[in-house]
Amino acid sequence: MxxxxxxxxxxxxxxxxxxxxxxxxxxxxxxxxxxxxxxxxxxxxxxxxxxxxxxxxxxxxxxxxxxxxxxxxxxxxxxxxxxxxxxxxxxxxxxxxxxxxxxxxxxxxxxxxxxxxxxxxxxxxxxxxxxxxxxxxxxxxxxxxxxxxxxxxxxxxxxxxxxxxxxxxSDRPLVSVPPATSSDIDRAIAGYIAERVPDESTIQTGIGAIPNAIMSALQDHRDLGVHTELLSDGVVDLIERGVVNGVRKELNRTKTVGTFALGTDRLHDFLADNPAIELWPVRYVNNPAIIGRERNFISINATLSVDFLGQCASETIDGRYYSSSGGQNDFARGAMNSPGGQGFVVLHSTTSSGQSRIVPRLAPGDVVTTPKNTVDKVVTEYGVAELRGRSVRERTRALISVAHPDHRSELSEQAHRMGYI
CATH class of the missing domain: 3.40.1080.10 (Glutaconate Coenzyme A-transferase)
Known part of the structure; x- marks a missing residue:
């Protein structure tokens, strides 16, 4: 041929x-x-x-x-x-x-x-x-x-x-994307999530410093499954340690399922002729109805800003487009329908310039990626704000509690002025 x-x-x-x-x-x-x-x-x-x-x-x-x-x-x-x-x-x-x-x-x-x-x-x-x-x-x-x-x-x-x-x-090599280095903040966020992930769960997470920290924090778990859009080097670590084996999955049992892979040559070598890894079309992998059929599905995605109602703006910064929706809403909805499922949205409490990422209102022009009725748990380095099924007052207080301490007083004053607390 x-x-x-x-x-x-x-x-x-x-x-x-x-x-x-x-x-x-x-x-x-x-x-x-x-x-x-x-x-x-x-x-x-x-x-x-x-x-x-x-x-x-x-x-x-x-x-x-x-x-x-x-x-x-x-x-x-x-x-x-x-x-x-x-x-x-x-x-x-x-x-x-x-x-x-x-x-x-x-x-x-x-x-x-x-x-x-x-x-x-x-x-x-x-x-x-x-x-x-x-x-x-x-x-x-x-x-x-x-x-x-x-x-x-x-x-x-x-x-x-x-x-x-x-x-x-052609002889073009694949681009190698090395794992991002995790900070103490990333590891703190990962710790809050790992302690809430039961053994035998099926997980979804992405690429970057926080996902890498989460993968490391799961290394003592047992019988995890993976059903995720993105396969990264962190998944390889968990499979090789025997943490991820997929034996408790409802769908594609014993298989690690993704829709694309991005990482280093180590990841590419691991994927080659490996029957334990399967890449499926995104309209299957990210289908909320499919995701919801897994028991204890754990969705983990990053956002850029969260307002007092729990609206997550994950694709714009100050009203300017940065990325797009991707699969965040797909997996958040899927986890919501999963028996025992949990949807985590993660972010640092402040920007690199010290501004709070927990805000009373999203910036003009910011786009809601995960809406208030879907968001489950918002995680910063200061803890977990549980929002699913909570009132506006309860949401506001929970989010202020995981904001940076330097901003909590001002956020509380604004919440009072808005009539939220």
Whole structure:
């Protein structure tokens, strides 16, 4: 099975108005995208639909005008400034619904994806990505870029050589994302959560300093399961210690399930040909109805600001877009429906400049990601505010109790003026 073309072969399948679907993060076929940009002058109204791009590109900066433009479903450090500059579009969406929205916005899309080499049966694996892309298998045209660095993974992210319009090879390595270093504040937050996680729970968490601290704090737990959108290096640690084995899960028993992976080469090596790990489409993994079928489901997500009602603004800062909804609301709703489930929203009590992240009202223009009726527990380094089923007065007092001590007096005065306490 030889490659059908070099990366420029993709141009044979792109015409005026073609809608391109690209996986997030390391699922992006970089040499193929290079070839498209090299011939951008020949394109007309081509659009790229993608979440969380990690490769900076000229077209993201608007250098090709309307010939080639980007539509984002979750801003990254690369696309955030270009959205602010007006070069990138943004579609707010829950991660579980991104495939459905992409499908409704596109007609005869072409999916461009990085993949592992075909196996002896002629099947490619989409490797570190299933996300929204795998749901297009059998429903859209595919052009793949094979790299030896892409691990072959299991789950619902394989397609046969007869299902692609073309494929090429490149030697592009995957981007390695090292684990963030956890601080004392992160470890304090992790401790509050770990003591509330029963053995035999199924957990979801992300990437970053607080999630890393939480993974470390769970190392003495038993028989945990993982059902999460993002697989990171911290999951590897728990599996190798025997903490995560999935034997008590209701769904996909004994399997660790995610929809994409982002981490170091150690993670990539661990995923390669590992039947204990499965990557499933995000419309399954993040489906609140699926999540709610697990017993004692533990959802852990970060936010940027919480008001007295419990509204969590997780995608904007001072009214300016920073990311997007992602899967936070998906998992918060799923945990709410899980027997014994708990939804944790975590944040430092203050910003780096010392401003309180617990606020009377969200800033003008801030977007609510997890609404007040869904939020369960808000955790800072000062404790856990339990909000589910609580009155406005009870919520306000609980949140002030986990705010930074330097701000509690002022917050209390404002709460009195608002009539909340």
């Amino acid at each position: 030889h490659p059908s073309s070099d990366p420029s072969g993709v141009l044979d399948h792109i015409g005026p108005g073609t809608q391109l679907i690209v996986p997030l993060a390391n699922g992006e076929p970089t040499a193929t995208m290079d070839a498209i940009e090299a011939h951008a002058g020949d394109l007309t109204d081509v659009r790229v639909h993608q979440m969380h791009a990690i490769h900076d590109r000229p077209y993201l900066r608007g250098e090709f005008g309307d010939r080639l433009k980007h539509i984002s479903y979750f801003l990254s450090h690369v696309t955030r400034p270009q959205f602010a500059n007006g070069h990138v579009g943004l579609v707010p969406a829950h991660f579980s619904e991104v495939y459905g929205i992409m499908r409704s916005r596109t007609e005869d899309p072409l999916v461009l994806a990085a993949a592992s080499p075909p196996d002896q049966h002629g099947y490619f694996s989409l490797g570190v990505s299933a996300d929204y892309t795998s749901s297009f298998i059998g429903r859209a045209r595919f052009f793949l870029e094979v790299t030896d660095d892409m691990p072959r993974t299991f789950g619902r992210n394989q397609l046969h050589v007869t299902q692609v319009v073309g494929w090429c090879r």
